[in-house]
Amino acid sequence: MQQQAPNASRSIAIIGFGEVGPILAQALVEQGCAVSTYDTKLDQAATRPQILARAQRSGARVADTLAAALEGAQWVLSAVTASQAEAVAxxxxxxMKPGQTFIDLNSVSPKVKQTNCERIQQVxxxxxxxxxxxxxxxxxxxVPMLLGGHxxxxxxxxxxxxxxxTKPVADDIGLASAIKLCRSIMIKGTEALCVQSMLAARHFGVDERVLTSLHATFPGVGWDQGYEAYLIGRVAEHGQRRSEEMREASAMLSEIGMNGDLASAIADVQEKLARRGQSLHEDLDEKGRLPAWRTLLKNSDIG
Structure with missing residues (x-):
């Protein structure tokens, strides 16, 4: 990995070093930024080596405490799971000190973002x-990002x-997240619908006929080219994180007086299939891919 000399004016801390953190860290280091990171998994003997290995590959400096990671950072990128976003802020x-900026990348409800903003701005x-x-x-x-804030x-x-x-879309906090979550109801909802449709179709042995019918009704979408496999695979691989996002969507709907039950049901389907996918990781093929979707859906308790 080719690196430029670190630039003190580009000192960045990344909180959370799961899937997204290392990707951002490597790109920033390659741009000459000094990147530090902290993840609570560093405090656990079982997961510390994994975080250290990711940091070494990306060029980020590992801090053993949150305070050490934030010290001197111009920008602080929070890239944790939705369930931990508020606790991290x-x-x-x-x-944090005046002159630092907390950039909240997490998929949480507008209200959580507003609460996080109040806490950061208080100092x-x-x-x-x-x-x-x-x-x-x-x-x-x-990856496209929408930004909000003054x-x-x-x-x-x-x-x-x-x-x-990135693209700034609003001075007010919460609107960027509202755009994201409203869109996510459609995207994650489509995935959950596909999971349940194909699960039921497999039960009756009519999955190929259903797919043929979907292609006839929606030509060009890809129902004749494995679109269902793509949707189901996304859930199996990323369903845990997506389910947390949908629970935030449910919270958003409740906050504005709407019924969030549909978003919660989508979250349940995402979470159940994600667990199924995790249980099959020992069955990955030679390219590290999960089994075909018909194998993933063979347990009826997913729906």
Whole structure:
């Protein structure tokens, strides 16, 4: 990995080093940024080696405490799971100082983003919300992001200069996340519908006929070219994270007086198939792929 000399004006901390953190870290290091990272899994003997290995590959400096990771960072990127987003902002707030900006990448409800913003701004630091509008792999740092907050314009310019693909959409916190979650209801809902449709179709042995009918009704979508396999595979591989996002969508709907039961049901389907996919990781093929979707759906308790 070719690196430029670290630039002190581009000191960035990344909180959370699962799937997204290392991708962003490597791209930023290649742009000459000094990147530090902290993940709570560093505190666990079983998962610490994995985080250390990811950091070494990406060029990020590992900090053993959140405070050490944030020290001197110009920007703090929070890239944890939705369930941990509020806790991380709460823990980071008293450690941050004026001049630092907390960039919240997590898929949570507008209300959670607003709460996180209040906590960060109470100490004089800046807060910008980011809504990541597509899977980070394979686009990496170029994945589209919508930014919100009174400094979103300036932060967008700075991030884009480093190779990001961001767009400021609002001065108010919450609107970028609302765009993301409203879209996610459609995307994750389509995936959940496909899982249940194909599960029932397999039960009756009519899956090929259903797919043929879907192709006839929606030509060009790809129902004749394995589109169902793509949708089901996304759930099996990323359903846990997607289910957390849909629970945030449900919370968003409840916050505005709507019924969030549909979003919760989508989350349940995503989570159950994700567990099924995890149980089959020992059956990955030579290219590291999960079994075909018909194998993934062979247990009727998924629906």
């Amino acid at each position: 709460s823990a980071a707030a008293p450690l 004089g630091a800046d807060y910008v919300e980011s809504a990541v509008m597509a899977p980070v792999p394979p686009q990496g740092i170029r 400094t979103a314009g300036a932060i967008s310019e700075g991030l884009n200069a480093l190779g990001f693909n």
